[in-house]
Amino acid sequence: MIREAVRLYKGKARLVRSAVRGDPVSRVLNLPRGQAGYDRYEDVRAAGDLVRGPSGLYMTASHALCGKVLRSPEFGAVPTTVSKRTLRPVGGSGRLVHPLDDSFASVDPPEHGRLRKIVAPAFTPQAMRAQEEFVTGVVEEELDRLAGASTADLIGEFAVRVPSRVICEMLGMPVADHELFVRWGIEFGAIVDGARTPGEVRRTRKLLTEMASYFSDLCDRRAADPGEDLVSRMVRATEAGEMTREGLVATCEALLIGGFVTTANIIGNAVVGLFDEPEQHQRFLADPAGLAATLVEETLRLDAPAQYSVRIVRTPTTLAGQDLAAGSPIVTLLAGANRDPEVFADPHRLDLGRHNPHDHLSFAAGIHYCIGASLARLEGRIALAALFARYPDLRIAGRVRYCPSRVIRGPQYLPVRT
Ligand code: HEM
Numbered sequence: 001m002i003r004e005a006v007r008l009y010k011g012k013a014r015l016v017r018s019a020v021r022g023d024p025v026s027r028v029l030n031l032p033r034g035q036a037g038y039d040r041y042e043d044v045r046a047a048g049d050l051v052r053g054p055s056g057l058y059m060t061a062s063h064a065l066c067g068k069v070l071r072s073p074e075f076g077a078v079p080t081t082v083s084k085r086t087l088r089p090v091g092g093s094g095r096l097v098h099p100l101d102d103s104f105a106s107v108d109p110p111e112h113g114r115l116r117k118i119v120a121p122a123f124t125p126q127a128m129r130a131q132e133e134f135v136t137g138v139v140e141e142e143l144d145r146l147a148g149a150s151t152a153d154l155i156g157e158f159a160v161r162v163p164s165r166v167i168c169e170m171l172g173m174p175v176a177d178h179e180l181f182v183r184w185g186i187e188f189g190a191i192v193d194g195a196r197t198p199g200e201v202r203r204t205r206k207l208l209t210e211m212a213s214y215f216s217d218l219c220d221r222r223a224a225d226p227g228e229d230l231v232s233r234m235v236r237a238t239e240a241g242e243m244t245r246e247g248l249v250a251t252c253e254a255l256l257i258g259g260f261v262t263t264a265n266i267i268g269n270a271v272v273g274l275f276d277e278p279e280q281h282q283r284f285l286a287d288p289a290g291l292a293a294t295l296v297e298e299t300l301r302l303d304a305p306a307q308y309s310v311r312i313v314r315t316p317t318t319l320a321g322q323d324l325a326a327g328s329p330i331v332t333l334l335a336g337a338n339r340d341p342e343v344f345a346d347p348h349r350l351d352l353g354r355h356n357p358h359d360h361l362s363f364a365a366g367i368h369y370c371i372g373a374s375l376a377r378l379e380g381r382i383a384l385a386a387l388f389a390r391y392p393d394l395r396i397a398g399r400v401r402y403c404p405s406r407v408i409r410g411p412q413y414l415p416v417r418t
Contacts, residue, residue: 009197011196012196012197014054014055015029015030016030018053018054023053023054024040024043024044024051024059025044025051025052025053025054025057025058025059025331026053026054027043028040028041028044028059028331028333029053029057029406031406033190033404033405033406034401034402034403034404034405034412035402037307037406038335038336038339038348041061041333041339042061042336042339044059044060044061044333044336045061045062045336045340048320049062049064049065049320050062050065050319050320050321050322050330052322056328056329057328057329057330058319058322058324058328058329058330058331059330059331059333060320060330060331060332060333060336060337061333061336061337061339061340062320062337062340062342063337063338063340063342063343063359063361064340064342065319065320065332066332066333066334066336066337066361066365067337067361067365069311069319069330069332070309070311070332070361070364070365070366070368071365071366072366073109073314074313074314074315075311075312075313075314075330076108076311076312076314077105077106077107077108077112077311077312077368078106078310078311078312078329079098079100079101079106080098080100080101080106080192080193080310087208088205089208089209089212090205090206090209096205096208096209096212097208097212097246097249097250097253098208098250099188099211099250099251099253099254099258100192100250100254101250102246102247102249102250103115103247103250103251103253103254104116104251105368108314109367112367113367114242115242115243115247115251116367116371118233118234118237118242118243119230119233119234119251119255119371120371121233122170122230122233123371123372123374123375125374128374128375128378131166131170131375132378132382134166134169135162135166135378135379135382136382136386138162138165139162139382139383139386139387140386142157142158142161142162142165143158143386143387143390143391145157145158146158146391146418147418149418150417150418151397151398151415151416151417152415152416152418153413153414153415153416154267154268154271154411154414154415154416155264155268155410155411155412155413155414156413158267158383158387159264159265159267159268159383159414160182160185160260160264161178162263162264162267162379162383163259163260163263163264163376163379164178164181164182164259164260164264165178166259166260166375166379167255167259167260168181168256170229170230170255170259171229171230171231171252171255171256171259172222172227172228172229172230172231172232173218173229173231173256177214180214181256181260184207184210184211184256185257185260185261186403186404186412187203187207188207188257188261189261189403189404189405189407189408190203190403190404190405191203191204191207192407192408193405193406193407211253212249212253215249215252215253216249218231218252219234219235219238219248219252222235223235223239230255231252234248234251234252235248255372258370258372259372259375261305261408262305262306262376262408262410263305263372263375263376263379263380264410265303265305265403265408265409265410265411266296266299266300266305266376266379266380266384266410267380267383267384267387268410268411268414269299269302269303269305269409269410270295270296270380270384271387271394271396271414272303272396272400272411272414273298273299273302273303273350274295274350275396276350277349277350280350280351280352283352284352284388285388285392288384288385288386288388288389289385289389291352292380292381292382292385293381294352294354294357295352295384296377296380296381296384297357297358297360297377298350298351298352298354298357299350299380300338300360300362300363301338301339301344301354301357301359301360301362302338302339302348302349302350303335303409303410304334304335304338304360304361304362305362305408305409305410306334306362306364306407306409307333307334307406307407307408307409308331308332308333308334308335308336308407309331309332309334309364309368310329310330310331311329311330311332312327312328312329312330313325313326313328313329313330314326332361332364334360334361334362334364335362335409337360337361338360338361338362343356343359344356344359363376391418393417393418394416394417394418395416395417396414396416397415397416397417398415399415400413400414400415401413
């Protein structure tokens with residue numbers, strides 16, 4: 001444990017030293033949690049299309065290069081930087097599972113496609129059309145709850161509740177455990193880019209222990225009493241030998257967390273974005289239903305809920321004129337690519353008249369393109385249209401607090417007056 005702590009502190013100290021010296025890659029990696037990284041992404045862009053940090057990690061904010069890395073089979077998925085120690089359960093033996101490292105999110109072809117196919121039927125356009133009515137009903141119910149409250153936290157009282165109720169319904173999970181899931185979402189957001197101190201290692205192990213135990217029990221219950229939900233479908237696939245038990249638990253976790261944390265951020269980021277741009281706010285209020293889909297895309301572009309993703313070089317290759325060794329990690333700054341002036345005019349502004357907001361990379365690209373993208377778009381569109389139609393006088397009523405994460409970008413607390 002002491003050796004591990006020394007290793008973590010040495011790594012952290014090296015990072016801080018090179019960040020202080022002005023290395024743009026280290027400055028992004030050393031970003032205080034919860035702080036916007038957009039200025040630092042611009043420093044990476046100014047340093048070149050592909051920038052190498054002192055540890056050998058590459059980073060790009062170029063839209064073209066991010067797209068190329070995400071789409072090319074030369075670059076593979078990579079587990080997050082969770083150490084082996086983190087994956088030992090608290091007070092037990094064996095190994096914990098991690099929602100991203102152990103689900104299909106971190107697997108390369110052909111395994112990736114085989115596993116993704118098990119859950120893909122729940123996210124087809126037809127399946128999404130079938131969800132529309134349910135989502136609308138949930139949104140209206142949640143807006144009713146806001147009525148009469150002079151001030152409310154728009155995130156806790158609305159933005160998180162809508163997608164978490166929807167994903168609970170899809171997975172066949174008890175919505176009564178909602179508070180627990182919200183806490184997991186916040187804690188996971190804070191450690192998703194790796195544990196860097198002994199305290200973070202401890203918190204990660206505790207969180208993974210708790211989630212694994214919850215989902216293990218849930219899967220056992222579904223095995224004994226199956227339904228038509230997504231967890232039951234995955235349990236059947238596991239019984240048929242198509243998925244490991246570890247993969248099953250990890251995929252349940254990934255769908256739950258992925259299913260509401262980032263989606264809630266579309267709503268929070270859109271509201272903050274509109275209040276930052278009074279002209280666009282007025283424009284939106286004139287036609288919330290007609291402009292909601294555009295607001296969702298433009299918000300995804302301007303404030304990517306998942307700010308970056310990571311790939312690893314599979315075989316030695318040349319990229320942007322640099323020779324990369326196998327095993328080199330590359331951080332694709334999705335949020336930086338979304339503000340690339342080569343692709344987006346006046347990129348730092350929210351503009352509902354933009355001709356190409358869909359060209360953002362907020363759902364990544366290639367084989368790992370977000371499986372829940374259509375669901376997130378559907379929820380964001382319905383929620384934002386209904387929120388502003390019902391409460392056109394909505395106002396921000398205090399200081400906005402952001403999610404304490406480097407990867408996940410969105411308000412965690414957004415006080416509003418309806
Ligand atoms: C605004 C909402 C969302 C954003 C911004 C988002 C973002 C992303 C991104 C960037 C990736 C690719 C990660 C990588 O390539 O390393 C991804 C993959 C994934 N997302 Fe989402 N996501 C959102 C909503 C959802 C929802 C609603 C679900 C599930 C219900 C979900 C489940 C997943 C899963 C399972 C993957 C892994 C896909 C694969 O590896 O094939 N996400 N998401």
